[in-house]
Amino acid sequence: MPQIRPILTALRRHKAGVVLIAMQIALTLAIICNAFSIIQQRLAHLSEPTGIDEPNVVVVSNEMAASMTMPQMEAQVQADLVALRAIGGVQEAAIANAYPLRGNGWDDYVMLARDQVRPTTSTALYFSDDHFLGALGTRLVAGRNFRPDEIQSMSVRDELSASVAIVTEALASRLFPHQSALGKAIYLLGGTQPVTIVGVVRVLQPHSVDRWAAGFASHTMILPRRLLSDWGNYYIVRAQPGQSNEVMGKIRETLFAQNPMRIINDRDGIQRFADIRQDAYGRDRGMAVLMGIICVVLLAITAAGIVGLTSFWVSQRRRQIGVRRALGATQGDILLYFLTENLLISIGGSLLGVVLALGLNLWLVTRFEMQHLSLFYLMSGVVMLLALGQGAVWAPAVRASRVPPVEATRSV
Amino acid sequence: MFAYYLDLAWRSMRRSKVLTALMVLAIALGIGASMTTLTVLHVLSGDPIPGRSGSIFYPQLDPQDMDGYQPKDPPPEQVTWIDGMNLLHAARADHQALMTGGSVPVQPAQASIDPFYADARYTTSDFFTMFGVPFSGGTGWTALDDDRKARVAVISKALSDKLYGAQGAVGKVLRIKDVSFQVIGVLGDWHPNPHFYDLNIGNYAEDEDVYLPLSTSRDLELAHNGSNDCWGRGGEDARHFETASCVWLQLWVQILDPAKVAAYKQYLIHYSLEQKALGRFQRPPNVRLMNVMQWLNFMRVVPGDVRLQAWLALGFLAVCLINVVGLMLAKFLRRSPELGVRRALGASRRDIFVQLLVESGMVGLAGGAGGLLLAMIGLWLVRRQPSDYASLAHLDMTMLLATFTLALFSTLCAGLLPAWRACLVTPALQLKSQ
Numbered sequence: 140m141p142q143i144r145p146i147l148t149a150l151r152r153h154k155a156g157v158v159l160i161a162m163q164i165a166l167t168l169a170i171i172c173n174a175f176s177i178i179q180q181r182l183a184h185l186s187e188p189t190g191i192d193e194p195n196v197v198v199v200s201n202e203m204a205a206s207m208t209m210p211q212m213e214a215q216v217q218a219d220l221v222a223l224r225a226i227g228g229v230q231e232a233a234i235a236n237a238y239p240l241r242g243n244g245w246d247d248y249v250m251l252a253r254d255q256v257r258p259t260t261s262t263a264l265y266f267s268d269d270h271f272l273g274a275l276g277t278r279l280v281a282g283r284n285f286r287p288d289e290i291q292s293m294s295v296r297d298e299l300s301a302s303v304a305i306v307t308e309a310l311a312s313r314l315f316p317h318q319s320a321l322g323k324a325i326y327l328l329g330g331t332q333p334v335t336i337v338g339v340v341r342v343l344q345p346h347s348v349d350r351w352a353a354g355f356a357s358h359t360m361i362l363p364r365r366l367l368s369d370w371g372n373y374y375i376v377r378a379q380p381g382q383s384n385e386v387m388g389k390i391r392e393t394l395f396a397q398n399p400m401r402i403i404n405d406r407d408g409i410q411r412f413a414d415i416r417q418d419a420y421g422r423d424r425g426m427a428v429l430m431g432i433i434c435v436v437l438l439a440i441t442a443a444g445i446v447g448l449t450s451f452w453v454s455q456r457r458r459q460i461g462v463r464r465a466l467g468a469t470q471g472d473i474l475l476y477f478l479t480e481n482l483l484i485s486i487g488g489s490l491l492g493v494v495l496a497l498g499l500n501l502w503l504v505t506r507f508e509m510q511h512l513s514l515f516y517l518m519s520g521v522v523m524l525l526a527l528g529q530g531a532v533w534a535p536a537v538r539a540s541r542v543p544p545v546e547a548t549r550s551v
Numbered sequence: 552m553f554a555y556y557l558d559l560a561w562r563s564m565r566r567s568k569v570l571t572a573l574m575v576l577a578i579a580l581g582i583g584a585s586m587t588t589l590t591v592l593h594v595l596s597g598d599p600i601p602g603r604s605g606s607i608f609y610p611q612l613d614p615q616d617m618d619g620y621q622p623k624d625p626p627p628e629q630v631t632w633i634d635g636m637n638l639l640h641a642a643r644a645d646h647q648a649l650m651t652g653g654s655v656p657v658q659p660a661q662a663s664i665d666p667f668y669a670d671a672r673y674t675t676s677d678f679f680t681m682f683g684v685p686f687s688g689g690t691g692w693t694a695l696d697d698d699r700k701a702r703v704a705v706i707s708k709a710l711s712d713k714l715y716g717a718q719g720a721v722g723k724v725l726r727i728k729d730v731s732f733q734v735i736g737v738l739g740d741w742h743p744n745p746h747f748y749d750l751n752i753g754n755y756a757e758d759e760d761v762y763l764p765l766s767t768s769r770d771l772e773l774a775h776n777g778s779n780d781c782w783g784r785g786g787e788d789a790r791h792f793e794t795a796s797c798v799w800l801q802l803w804v805q806i807l808d809p810a811k812v813a814a815y816k817q818y819l820i821h822y823s824l825e826q827k828a829l830g831r832f833q834r835p836p837n838v839r840l841m842n843v844m845q846w847l848n849f850m851r852v853v854p855g856d857v858r859l860q861a862w863l864a865l866g867f868l869a870v871c872l873i874n875v876v877g878l879m880l881a882k883f884l885r886r887s888p889e890l891g892v893r894r895a896l897g898a899s900r901r902d903i904f905v906q907l908l909v910e911s912g913m914v915g916l917a918g919g920a921g922g923l924l925l926a927m928i929g930l931w932l933v934r935r936q937p938s939d940y941a942s943l944a945h946l947d948m949t950m951l952l953a954t955f956t957l958a959l960f961s962t963l964c965a966g967l968l969p970a971w972r973a974c975l976v977t978p979a980l981q982l983k984s985q
Contacts, residue, residue, distance in 0.1 A: 155972060159877040166870045170863065177859075204656055204666035206729050256618050329781070350855075369728075370654070370668070370774055402667055421937035426856055433584070433867055440577055444874035447573060451881030499866075507859050 146480050156448050161488035164524055167441045168492030169499050172520040174430040176500070176512050181427040185420035189239040189412075190307075190342030192276025195230070195378045196412040197387055198238055199223075201394065202371035202402040212367040213292050218397050220270075223374060226389050228382035233270035235373045236366040237263075237346040238412075240419035244346030246355050247299075248328035249314065258328060260313050262306070262358040263345030266293070266366035267375075272305070272340065274375040280308065282321045282338035285363040293364040299330040301362040305338035309357040334362075348419065350508070371401070383411060438527055445531035449477065453539040460539055461546025470540040477536035478529060485528035489521045496520065553909070560910035567882060571914065574878050578918025581871030582958045583925025588857070588864040590926065590950045591933055594943045595755065595853045599743035603683055604843035607805050608812070610638065610819055613837035614796070614826070615782045626837045627780060628850075629751075629798040633831070634822075639675060643818050644804035646681035650674035651800045652752045652776040653768060655761055658726040659714055669710060670752075670776070671761040673768035679705070681805045682748070685739030689721035692735060692764055700770045705736040705762040725761075730771060732763070744943055745852045747843050749801050751777035754852050755940040775799065816840045854940075868961070875914075875965045883907055883973035894978040907970035908963060915962025919955045926954060 150157050207215065216234050223232035237244035245266070248258030265271065269285040272278070282305070289303050304325075311320035324333035343359045345352060366372070378386040390409050394401065403409065453460075460473055500512040564571040598604050612634055613626035630638070635649040653671040678684070679691035688711075692703045704725050711720035711734075720734045746757040763773070769792075781797035792799065806812050816838060823836035841849060883890075890903055898906075926946065933944040946954075 155880055155968065156877060159873055159880065163870055163873045163877070166866065166873065170866050170870070174863070202656075202668055204658065368774070369656075400666070402665060418937050422856065425936045425938075426860075429860065430863075433863060436580055436584075437867060437870055440580065440871055440874050443573055443577070444877050447570060447878045448881055451885060454885070503859070507855050 143479065143483070146476065146483060150480065150483070153452065156452070157484055160445060160448055160484050161491065163441050163444055164485055164488030164528065165492035165495050167437050168489055168520050168524050169495035170437060171434045171523070172492075172496040172512060172516050173499055173503060173509075174434050175516045175520065176510065178427045178430045179516070180510055181423040181430075184348070185423045185427075187344070187348070188342055189344040189416070190275075190277050190340065191239060191412070192377060193412045193416065195380055195383050196275060197376045197378060197383055197390070198410050198412060198415060199374040199376060199390055199394070200371070200404060200408050200410075201374055202404075203369070203400065204402055205400040206369065209292065209294055209367060213365075215398060216292075216365065216367065216372065219374065219394055222393050222397050223376055223390065226386055226393055228379045228386045230377045230379055231270055231273035232374055232376045233267050233274035234365050235271060235274075235375050236266040236368075238265075238275075238373060238375060238415075239344040239346065240348060240415055241346040242349075242419065246345070246352070247330075249310075249358075249360075250326045250328065251314065253326050253333070255326070260310070260358060261355040262310055262360045263347075263352075263355050264327075265343075265346075265359065265361045266364045267361060268363055268365055271361060271375070274377045275343070276377055277340050277343055279305070279338050280341050281319070282336070284338060290363040290365070293366055295366065295368045299327060299362075299364075300332065301330070301364050302332055302334060303337045303363060304334045305340060305361040306336055307343050307357060307359045308339055308341050310360060311336065311339050313358065387411070438523075441524075442527055442531040445481065445528055446535060449481065449532050449535040450538075453477070453535045453542075456539075457542055457546050460542040461544055461548075464542065464544035465547040473540040473542070474536050477532055477539055481528045481532040481536075482525065485525050489524055492524070493517060493521065556906045556909040557913070559906055560913045563882075563886070563910055564913065567885075570878055570882050574875050574882075574914050575917045575921055577871040577874045577878070578915060578958060578962055579921025579925055581868035582919060582922025582954060582961075583929055584864040585861075585868045585957065586922060586926035586946075586950065586954045587929030587933065588861040589953070590930060590946055591857055591940070591944050592853065592861045593947075593950055594945070595745070595857055595940055596847075597744065598844060599745055599747045599847075600682060600843065603681075603805070606807055606809075607681065607803060607843050608644075608815070608840050609843075609846045610802055610804060610815075611839040611841075612819060612823055612832075613834050614798070614832050616796070616833050618782065620834055622835075624837075626839060627798040629778065629780070630800050630802050631796070631798050632793045632800060634826075635800045635802050638802055638804075638819075638822070641818075641822075644815060645807045646677045646805040647802065648675045648678040648681055649765060649800055649802050650678060650748065651765070652749050652759070653773050654776050655727045655763070655773055657710075657714075657761070658729070660724070660726065661714075664714070669760040670757070671763060671768075671773070672749075672759040673763050673765040673773070675765055678762070679736075681803065682743070684741050687737050687739040688719055689734070689736035691762075697764050697766050700766045701764060702730060702732045702767060703735045703764065704732040705738065706734055707738050707758060707760045708740070710760040711737045727761070727763075728771065728773065738762075744940075745847055747847055747852075748803055749777060750850055750852060753939050755943060757939070769793070812840065854938075857940075872961055872965045875962065876968055879911060879914075879966055880969040880972060883969045887973065887976045890973060891976050891978045891980070894976065900974045903974040904970050907973055908966050911962050911966025911970065912959060914966075915959045916955070918962060919958030922958055923951070923954050 220232050220234060223229060245264045246261055247264055248261050250258050268290045272284060285303065306320065314320060314325060315323055320336045320339060322335060324335050326333060344357065345355055345359050376386060376390065387409055391403055394403065496512060496517060503509040504511060611626040612630060614631055614634055639647050639649045651673055653673050654668050655671045656666060657669045658666045675697050676692050676694045687708055691705055692701060696703055706720055714720065715723055720737050723734050725732045725734050742758050745754045777799065779797055779799040781795060806815055819838040819840065820836045823832055823838060826832040893903060930944045930946060934941050
């Protein structure tokens with residue numbers, strides 16, 4: 140182990156440079172620790188399961204161009220669904236008002252009693268029928284699917300009158316902790332009568348996973364109502380595994396054969412669920428990528444700074460190095476000297492950096508709803524920067540160790 | 552003298568190419584990242600209607616019942632039909648317009664275009680005057696049209712071009728949901744960003760194509776788009792929106808005389824008290840009157856991610872600058888012998904200091920140019936993102952100048968310490984060792 144005291148004495152003669160490297164390390168550490176944390180948070184968010192058979196689900200956005208009465212719309216939807224189910228390779232098709240990750244939809248407050256003042260929680264609502272779960276590929280973990288006598292059509296102008304519902308496990312346990320939710324009654328703020336829970340699915344994501352929808356995150360309720368509107372509706376189509384491409388190709392002509400007075404957008408009228416997922420999480424993915432780039436570039440710049448300053452120090456001290464070599468120091472001693480010097484500066488910088496990182500994190504938590512920094516990221520950041528410092532100093536240090544002892548006798 | 556310093560700086564930069572390149576690169580990266588994120592922030596937090604935003608206000612009332620009443624809660628973000636109509640007809644401000652969003656099925660006359668849905672705004676006649684909406688042809692409708700539920704429409708330039716081509720849309724018939732509307736106006740270049748007057752349907756790049764009288768839209772029961780918040784047993788029955796205890800409309804007023812703003816707010820309080828006396832309102836008066844920029848700020852329109860990115864990029868720039876300080880320190884001190892000779896030949900410390908600052912300024916300009924290039928690449932990447940504001944991310948003149956100012960200023964700051972240290976050389980000591 141080299142003598143630390145002479146190194147410290149020597150460092151005192153380069154205060155500006157030492158402070159600069161230490162500050163750079165400290166700031167880099169503060170930024171990358173928090174960037175790691177952001178990346179991890181976003182990646183965790185965008186890999187949450189939707190609870191549906193994603194590879195095989197296709198969503199059709201079916202807009203009707205002509206004015207139709209309710210009975211006409213009902214007949215049209217039934218005919219469309221029969222035709223969609225008849226396409227070769229289709230497992231199931233259902234009508235729905237929304238689907239997971241759509242971006243917006245219907246959400247409502249849930250209460251346990253009719254005249255409750257403060258709602259217990261809120262939930263996303265999907266309006267569909269007994270084919271919905273099959274079309275999404277979502278399985279019940281308890282209870283039963285809707286019975287045909289429970290299903291009705293409903294206009295957006297009608298009052299919500301459903302009396303049974305299927306809910307997600309998260310919503311069930313939020314409403315009825317530590318007990319089965321099956322057979323229990325709840326009330327919706329927009330509804331008129333008690334709604335009995337008849338089925339539970341493990342996971343089914345709401346129509347939005349953005350921050351504004353955090354109030355009903357993973358709370359989803361399916362009601363046995365085919366919601367018909369002038370605007371149109373969605374058809375959820377589930378293909379046999381591996382056949383979604385063929386199915387997608389046939390949907391447009393199938394529907395237009397039923398009734399040509401409809402609008403199916405060329406761009407996003409028929410979408411694979413995988414693409415919907417890609418879009419929904421685009422912003423999170425973008426943020427994670429950006430943070431990754433910033434980390435890499437920051438580390439590179441810090442390394443370049445260390446190489447630059449250390450090289451300068453080495454060239455400044457050629458004579459002193461020559462003297463030490465002439466007095467018996469080995470090449471290894473010189474190498475170790477510079478490595479230790481850098482380690483001391485890096486440790487100093489890292490200590491400051493830990494404080495900065497925690498401060499920055501505290502600020503981000505209050506201003507940007509970020510999670511607290513985990514000790515793991517802090518520690519890996521410190522280790523990474525210490526290693527980076529040693530790596531960056533290696534080349535100049537090797538050059539220093541190659542300074543011949545004869546340098547001591549030269550005057551220039 | 553300045554030219555000589557430039558020449559010296561150029562020679563010095565060429566002598567240590569790697570070091571110079573490293574400095575320029577560090578500045579370029581820092582500036583590029585900062586300018587990309589600051590440009591996005593600048594575009595997103597801009598004033599959607601410059602010149603008018605200070606005189607246009609968004610009145611808020613609290614018509615809710617006592618359920619869940621918290622004294623400090625802000626009033627709802629929209630108004631009910633009854634309150635909106637009352638305040639509209641009271642006409643206490645210079646201009647006022649009541650509005651909401653919607654979407655309408657457009658049935659083109661020509662068979663070559665399939666029917667499609669267009670975003671619509673249902674509003675009242677003052678909308679166009681108050682917001683100073685430019686027209687490329689025709690005009691908006693009148694208050695009389697509002698009263699008569701007239702079948703008239705104002706459409707965007709884009710929709711006019713799509714449906715009527717070069718001959719223009721004014722006077723033509725527009726079929727919406729099997730009803731004929733007469734097109735009386737075509738808008739000019741009107742893309743307010745953020746979409747301040749209705750933030751429920753997206754904050755950016757959300758222009759409507761069809762503008763119809765609000766009364767007409769209710770008469771025809773055209774589909775409503777946006778948020779609809781109800782309380783009590785208000786129900787969500789679209790046929791009875793007029794009487795329901797739901798807020799779903801935006802009311803905007805223009806008060807040209809700043810002295811009258813307080814009076815208008817007083818009027819809102821007075822109105823709330825009056826409604827309470829009538830039994831419609833239950834809560835104590837809770838009114839707000841924010842102008843456009845205050846409203847955008849209150850609604851936190853600029854996404855948190857964008858602000859976070861801007862802060863991180865500035866931190867990144869700080870690291871880059873510290874890096875440049877270190878490299879410049881090494882570079883200048885390495886030239887101590889040369890500077891010693893110049894000092895011995897009669898250059899003052901000040902001369903040396905200025906000379907070195909000129910050199911760092913050159914590095915800064917080169918870094919700024921590189922940063923500009925990187926910022927353009929960065930903005931191009933931002934535009935390819937799926938976010939709603941992506942299409943807006945363009946560099947304007949202000950940000951272009953800001954890029955170079957920031958680059959030059961920050962590099963000069965970075966050069967201060969190294970130049971100061973370098974000009975402290977003792978001429979005699981340097982000459983002796985030669």
